[in-house]
Amino acid sequence: MSQATQIEFARLVDSYYQRHQNALKLGHPNFRNDGFISTATMSGSGGFVEIRCGPAEYHAEIFVTTLKDQKRWSLADLMSIESIRNWMLQNQPNTSGKSRLEAEIDSAFSLLTEGLKGVPNFEWLH
Amino acid sequence: MNRILIGLLVLFVCLNGPAMERNIEFWQSSFAAETGAGVKYIGKLDDLQGIPRSQTLLDNLPNLGNARANYYQNSSVLRGALRDGYEIRDASAYRPNWSPDPTLLRPDRTVGQSFLGAERNILDNKGLILNPSGAYVPR
Numbered sequence: 001m002s003q004a005t006q007i008e009f010a011r012l013v014d015s016y017y018q019r020h021q022n023a024l025k026l027g028h029p030n031f032r033n034d035g036f037i038s039t040a041t042m043s044g045s046g047g048f049v050e051i052r053c054g055p056a057e058y059h060a061e062i063f064v065t066t067l068k069d070q071k072r073w074s075l076a077d078l079m080s081i082e083s084i085r086n087w088m089l090q091n092q093p094n095t096s097g098k099s100r101l102e103a104e105i106d107s108a109f110s111l112l113t114e115g116l117k118g119v120p121n122f123e124w125l126h
Numbered sequence: 127m128n129r130i131l132i133g134l135l136v137l138f139v140c141l142n143g144p145a146m147e148r149n150i151e152f153w154q155s156s157f158a159a160e161t162g163a164g165v166k167y168i169g170k171l172d173d174l175q176g177i178p179r180s181q182t183l184l185d186n187l188p189n190l191g192n193a194r195a196n197y198y199q200n201s202s203v204l205r206g207a208l209r210d211g212y213e214i215r216d217a218s219a220y221r222p223n224w225s226p227d228p229t230l231l232r233p234d235r236t237v238g239q240s241f242l243g244a245e246r247n248i249l250d251n252k253g254l255i256l257n258p259s260g261a262y263v264p265r
Contacts, residue, residue, distance in 0.1 A: 002188055002189055005189045005191075035179070035184065035185060036184060036185070036187065036188060036189070037171065037184075052171070054171055054184075055171070055183075055184050055187035055188075055189070055196075056183075056184075056187045056196060056199075056200040056241045057193070057196060057240065057241050058189045058193075058196060059229050059230070060230060061171075061229075061230075062230065074172070075228045075229070075230065075233075076226045076227065076228055079226070079228055079233060085233075088228070088233040089233055089234070092231070092233075093230075093231070095231065100193065100231065103230075103231055104229070104230040104231055107230040107231060108230055111230070
């Protein structure tokens with residue numbers, strides 16, 4: 001990942017973290033860069049959340065690790081839970097005026113704040 | 127004398143037959159897989175964890191800033207690896223093209239609709255097929 005992409009990724013994650021800070025019981029993001037792969041990690045009492053961006057597609061990807069069962073949930077895993085799947089399909093973010101990366105990071109934080117609410121595995125997030 | 131000639135003829139046919147070609151491919155493939163020399167892995171980022179970086183295409187894929195440019199770069203880098211004679215292996219071979227691969231903006235996307243699906247399509251168009259060991263070999 002170029003330095004410009006790394007900086008933009010960190011800026012966006014920080015910005016959306018601050019917007020959702022009051023709704024989420026997550027610590028400030030820590031950033032790690034591994035060549036072209038950039039990862040933001042935010043820890044909570046029952047696990048941690050990773051938002052990652054890297055080659056080849058440079059999408060923002062979300063992973064939620066739950067400590068209780070040592071499971072790392074990808075978006076596909078999260079969407080195997082019906083309520084989360086329905087939330088994802090019904091709550092697509094407004095992408096107008098935003099870069100794809102920003103729209104994806106916006107969506108990731110909305111998913112954490114609203115989409116995972118009420119799901120027992122992720123109660124520690126709220 | 128005739129026996130020797132017949133023996134040599136049989137040996138020649140065996141060495142040049144399709145079975146021998148498959149054997150050579152198998153041994154080349156096994157050697158490449160064991161040593162890592164001449165191998166490049168494609169696959170989802172998570173599936174590439176644990177594979178030496180030099181055996182992936184990741185370091186040739188900087189962010190060009192938009193999806194279309196990144197798509198063409200990805201295809202071009204894979205074609206380059208094929209031209210350079212690398213054996214291509216699929217670290218995500220267990221994920222068929224129809225399996226879900228959602229993104230935050232496209233929750234209904236499948237693997238076949240991702241860059242990996244496009245890479246598999248290129249390999250298919252080049253007449254390559256995934257063998258059980260995870261390597262793409264000529265059909």
